[in-house]
Amino acid sequence: MNNSLGRHVLAEIYGCNFDILNNREEVESIMVNAALEAGAEVREVVFHKFSPQGVSGVVVISESHLAIHTWPELGYAAVDVFTCGDRVNPWDACNYLTEQFMAGHMTATEMKRGIVEDSKEAVNL
Template identity: 75%
Template structure:
């Protein structure tokens, strides 16, 4: 890999309200998504909002997974950022899609830290 990492940004639509609004369920799915992708989970924190919604992050040795849910819209914004070649962020994103019973997902991958451009970018800060 000529980059430091891969970052999958997923727009997850048509999800089950009850799953997206359940702190423990969202936490379990996100932690398991990391494990399904072969990542090493370090720690995690999740917060339940009132009247609805959950946000959280799973810190992995390879970087992180993050989520923000809008249960009333059946929508979740999911980020999976992995460094190195060992963990595939798409495995985690696909697991989340399946577990949320998503009807539609729009996702893209951003390559992070392309080393051939790093010195130029640092000079422009």
């Protein structure tokens, strides 16, 4: 039987509002709130506004991180939400972001990270 250390959701968010995706303060606030909506504990926050448009940032949480890069001119945001443990649901954060960015749709893939064997045998990489 396998257990994972975490869940990593890679989300493609399309049809987003230009003005939201191009506003560093608003993207930062939405990302922090997405982490809180998912039940995460926020530790550090770093965001950057590009010229002429676009925002990148990361919210470091006790359970791992949320990261984003936006292309406002395309109405697109690339997001990844990585959470460790069972307490935080990365899908809650992705759904919150989709709603707050006024997106047309979101597609996402979940990967299990850190697959750990239940056996006590050491794994050499």
